[in-house]
Amino acid sequence: MxxxxxxxxxxxxxxxxxxxxxxxxxxxxxxxxxxxxxxxxxxxxxxxxxxxxxxxxxxxxxxxxxxxxxxxxxxxxxxxxxxxxxxxxxxxxxxxxxxxxxxxxxxxxxxxxxxxxxxxxxxxxxxxxxxxxxxxxxxxxxxxxxxxxxxxxxxxxxxxxxxxxxxxxxCPSSNPPLPVQVFPSLTIDENATAGQAVSVSASNDVTTEDQFVAFFSGRDTTFVQVQGGEVVIPNTLLGTSYAVLTSSNSSADDFTITAGVAVLQLAFNSDDVRE
Structure with a gap:
């Protein structure tokens, strides 16, 4: 997180x-x-x-x-x-x-x-x-x-x-400001499947080279390097996961995130087997 x-x-x-x-x-x-x-x-x-x-x-x-x-x-x-x-x-x-x-x-x-x-x-x-x-x-x-x-x-x-x-x-101009920012958008192939390499891109001329994708799932964060415009979806992911692009291989916070957020839906059945 x-x-x-x-x-x-x-x-x-x-x-x-x-x-x-x-x-x-x-x-x-x-x-x-x-x-x-x-x-x-x-x-x-x-x-x-x-x-x-x-x-x-x-x-x-x-x-x-x-x-x-x-x-x-x-x-x-x-x-x-x-x-x-x-x-x-x-x-x-x-x-x-x-x-x-x-x-x-x-x-x-x-x-x-x-x-x-x-x-x-x-x-x-x-x-x-x-x-x-x-x-x-x-x-x-x-x-x-x-x-x-x-x-x-x-x-x-x-x-x-x-x-x-x-x-x-x-929004109404009278609304109190919130201390939040919006990251440039991140796109990961919507047909993403765990264990496979899928395309990843970001808006606003944000490069994906020398970057990592941080995948949030439950209490775990998994970092995977982007290579050739692609990222391998971790085999550990099931169900709904969230992904951001980050400049670090160990941190995904407000200072290192360069784009996001992609929402991944990785289906699995009642036997805990990926579909």
């Missing part, structure tokens, strides 16, 4: 960071259920009850927004404008799986910055619910892995915000 400097991060910053993500999730889930009918879901091959459950998730996210807003009072950030690249229930459910997983990793990574035990308890109750969302979407809906191993993957504020920022088009 990588971490932000704690010098400018207090409980108010952490809660506003969480509120920023909750606004995004509420906009995503409420937008999805308003865009598609139950008939649309069943026609797309998804379970007939999936739209109703997604509607419940949207109400959960709304409750999270309300709770955090009330806790912050006049210091609360406001909702931004968003755009999401789903076009049908299937692409909506696929992105829902990614966003729910990122939400879990965001709370896990930010916990280290919370000093108030009351706030930490509140965050834990949201985190556990977000994890239930993620497992339900991945398992019963998308027929994929409901977990990726014995531990979830904590991610830094910058990594999480980089993933979230691609869906944010504009």
């Amino acid at each position: 990588v971490s932000n400097s704690s010098s400018t991060i207090d409980d108010t910053v952490v809660l506003n960071f969480a509120l920023t993500l909750e606004y995004l999730e509420y906009a995503f889930f409420s937008g999805g259920v308003n865009s598609f009918t139950e008939h649309d879901f069943t026609n797309a091959g998804l379970p007939s009850w999936s739209r109703g459950r997604f509607e419940q998730i949207a109400s959960h996210e709304q409750a999270h927004v309300q709770l955090l807003s009330d806790a912050l009072g006049s210091n609360a950030t406001q909702a931004c404008n968003y755009t999401f690249p789903y076009t049908d229930p299937v692409s909506f459910a696929a992105l829902a799986q990614v966003l729910s997983g990122v939400g879990v990793s965001a709370y896990a990574g930010a916990a280290q910055f919370v000093s108030s035990k009351a706030y930490l308890t509140t965050a834990a109750t949201i985190l556990s619910t977000e994890a239930r969302h993620a497992a339900w979407i991945a398992g019963p809906v998308n027929k994929e892995n409901p977990w990726s191993g014995p531990f979830d993957t904590p991610l830094s504020l910058n990594i999480v915000y980089t993933l979230a920022a691609q869906f944010i088009t504009a």
